[in-house]
Amino acid sequence: MQAIKVKQSGGLETIFVDNIEQASSPKKGEITVRIHAGSLNYHDYLVAAGHLKTDSDRVLLSDGAGVVEQVGEGVTEFKVGDHVVSTFFPQWLSGEVVPSAGDFHQTPGDGTDGYAMESVTRPVEAFTHAPAGWSHAEAATITTAGLTAWRALVADGKLKAGDTILTLGTGGVSIAALQIGKMFGANVIITSSSDDKLAKAKALGADATINYREHPDWAREVMEITNGLGAKHILELGGPGTLEQSIKAAAVGGHISLIGVMSGLSGQVPTGLLMMKQVRLQGLLVGTRRQQQDYVKALEMNDFRPVIDKSFKYQQLAEAFEYQTNGAHFGKICVEW
Known part of the structure; x- marks a missing residue:
């Protein structure tokens, strides 16, 4: 399967498409998700451009949305076929800020591999249900940008x-x-x-x-x-x-x-x-998994949908970042397979 990576030196010219092994089968407490869409954030750009250093060949993007393909032993929150969206701080479930949410060491697309790949196997805490009836691109906008606004205004x-x-x-x-x-x-x-x-x-x-x-x-x-x-x-x-x-x-x-x-x-x-x-x-840095779940419930009870300015193919991720930097967009920029 394909994954979109960046070299440690950074710079949009170092982004490349790599062919990697399929995601492993889920273990206890894990799910395998087929990723359909992601969205771009300024933090993603900082990593891709080399302003935030990460390991070489890091898989990019902190946001990802898709469909559950397999569930591991003991998983009851999700079932095969569920539409899900990633969490920015999978280790910060609820409550007060945990020390590990003070940096990006466990954040997908920075300290760990992100969601710019066709399939991933992660612990259940790495996802929540996506808003019912939303497209994958729409759902991918809530993980970072949407949840940040929700926490700022509602939770805090x-x-x-x-x-x-x-x-x-x-x-x-x-x-x-x-x-x-x-x-x-x-x-x-x-x-x-x-x-x-x-x-x-x-x-x-x-x-x-x-x-x-x-x-x-x-x-x-x-x-x-x-x-x-x-x-x-x-x-x-x-x-x-x-x-x-x-x-x-x-x-x-x-x-x-x-x-x-x-x-x-x-x-x-x-x-x-x-x-x-x-x-x-x-x-403020994004929010908790519990806050994301609350945000999803609120979205499902209202008619608002995210504004997506433009969508690119994952293979055009460098081009999508260039579009992001020109500041012409209104709302979110997404990528899809």
């Missing part, structure tokens, strides 16, 4: 109807946040440098949009939109380059989820303003 943020959400950009996390916000009856503000993308966000239900290129002091726009109250929940995807604006845009007692580092890894934080506003600033 305790989102309520009437709350105001601010999310930066129109990538997979932001669009998932927009849809989750609408599920809960929240008001959603979304930013972008593209009026076309902002129009698409409006069509999906965004209550207000801000072109940050036209309004570099976009925190002022947020305060105006919210009548001086600010946003209760902020998904901070830019990092240190945008964090000051996010703190300015936050409501007193607000919650900022620091998710992305697109503008760098370090920078100044206006600690005085953070203190005066009594804002909770929380670093």
Whole structure:
């Protein structure tokens, strides 16, 4: 069978297709899954481009969705034919953050082999059921981007109807946040440098949009939109380059989820303003298996479907990453066999 790998030196030019042995038969507590689709995340790009070092010939991608082909002894949660989707931290089942979820050593596509292969055999904890009736590509979007938004807003943020959400950009996390916000009856503000993308966000239900290129002091726009109250929940995807604006845009007692580092890894934080506003600033890496199961239940009870910008063949993974880096996409980029 085929697997898509990257050399240890990294760089999209080092991605290659390898022919490997079929997945082994499942042992006790394991399942074998035929992978049909995956989705791309910024973390996947960092590994593929060599910015995050991994072992040579690492199988890429942390997200994968497919069909159970075999179940091992003692497995009762899944049966042959079930549609499933992978988990980002298979070792973090529920509850407080476990030490091993503080890095990527057990994360598929980074510390261990990922899901860019035709078939895998993994412990049952490596998967949850996929949302009923979803395509494999749709299901593959929830493992990282969707679950990150769910944890930020619901599990950690305790989102309520009437709350105001601010999310930066129109990538997979932001669009998932927009849809989750609408599920809960929240008001959603979304930013972008593209009026076309902002129009698409409006069509999906965004209550207000801000072109940050036209309004570099976009925190002022947020305060105006919210009548001086600010946003209760902020998904901070830019990092240190945008964090000051996010703190300015936050409501007193607000919650900022620091998710992305697109503008760098370090920078100044206006600690005085953070203190005066009594804002909770929380670093966040995806979520637990239990949170993913809760998210799947919520998705099944609503009509929202993920926005997939474009789908590539797995053999075109390098091309898919190049498309990701140009920033033209709206929503998720997927790959399928």
